[in-house]
Amino acid sequence: MIERLSDEALLDATRALLKRACDVEADLLLHLGEIDERKLYLPRAYPSMFAFCVEELGFSEDAAYNRIFVARAARRLPALIEALRSGKVHLGGLRLLSPLLTVENHLDVLARAAGKSKRQIEDIVARLAPKPPVAAAIRKLPEQAALPIAAAARVEHRPMVRPLSEETYKVQFTASRALRDKLKRAQDLLRHQLGDGDLAEIVERGLDLLIEKVEKERFAVGRKPRKAVEDCAGNSRNVPDPIRRLVYERDGGRCAFVDEEGRRCPATGWLELDHLDGWARTHEHSPDRMRLLCAAHNQHAADQLYSRPFMDRARSTCPGTSRGPTS
Numbered sequence: 001m002i003e004r005l006s007d008e009a010l011l012d013a014t015r016a017l018l019k020r021a022c023d024v025e026a027d028l029l030l031h032l033g034e035i036d037e038r039k040l041y042l043p044r045a046y047p048s049m050f051a052f053c054v055e056e057l058g059f060s061e062d063a064a065y066n067r068i069f070v071a072r073a074a075r076r077l078p079a080l081i082e083a084l085r086s087g088k089v090h091l092g093g094l095r096l097l098s099p100l101l102t103v104e105n106h107l108d109v110l111a112r113a114a115g116k117s118k119r120q121i122e123d124i125v126a127r128l129a130p131k132p133p134v135a136a137a138i139r140k141l142p143e144q145a146a147l148p149i150a151a152a153a154r155v156e157h158r159p160m161v162r163p164l165s166e167e168t169y170k171v172q173f174t175a176s177r178a179l180r181d182k183l184k185r186a187q188d189l190l191r192h193q194l195g196d197g198d199l200a201e202i203v204e205r206g207l208d209l210l211i212e213k214v215e216k217e218r219f220a221v222g223r224k225p226r227k228a229v230e231d232c233a234g235n236s237r238n239v240p241d242p243i244r245r246l247v248y249e250r251d252g253g254r255c256a257f258v259d260e261e262g263r264r265c266p267a268t269g270w271l272e273l274d275h276l277d278g279w280a281r282t283h284e285h286s287p288d289r290m291r292l293l294c295a296a297h298n299q300h301a302a303d304q305l306y307s308r309p310f311m312d313r314a315r316s317t318c319p320g321t322s323r324g325p326t327s
């Protein structure tokens, strides 16, 4: 009976329970991360991991959000799980820190956060990602900014994508009259399908079309293959469609540059096709010797392949060529 425990025994028992609770919480996050990774919520008819956690596992919304967020970060940085298991950093603290943690800084930051309250961890977050003072943001605005009210109104109009929950976002930006008219026109054209025409639905449909179009133009994704990769011999600088598509899809539409520590560049924009051996040298488009790189890494790769002074000369004699003779 708990009432009969001595004070000391009660405190010891509580510490032991807490140790077990930390162990359980850490293991729970590992399991949630794996479920999330396998997307096991989908065959169970949940639209998201968040809905699965709240509805099937009975977490509160806050607990679900924190656990999913940290579980996802822990898949990247397993030390988060150990910080939780050892009781050094609590779940709420890890939730605040995880967006700012990198492979390079996370061990140091976790050590600093050990044993700290949520409030103290907020201070660590503020030091890691200082927010510019509001006044500075207003000074950067155009001449109307002299009027504080106009400035404040303009700040409100800055583009914003803010999460409202795990699966919903508030998106806000300033639209031109032309864009407003186009939205209205799309709404009218889609009225027979969408009724009152939910704006988010219309924008999403438009973006689906745009993404499909650009992926097809740039990387031949979704284009009907007219010839196989093996039949793509030729001496043209242009990379044939089947090879563009193969490399884009194999590299997952993301820069494939990996540094010495094994970290891969996360860029998914400004992607270009790179020839590892230099097209100018081999005149071959061999998918095994090609990869997707962001523009910055493509340039970096060219600098390494052709030596920096050569590339600087190539770029200065040929303005607009950032990559030089190959990419």
Ligand SMILES: [Zn+2]
Pocket (backbone or CB within 6 Å): 255, 256, 257, 265, 266, 267, 293, 294, 295, 296, 297
């Ligand atoms: Zn990159």
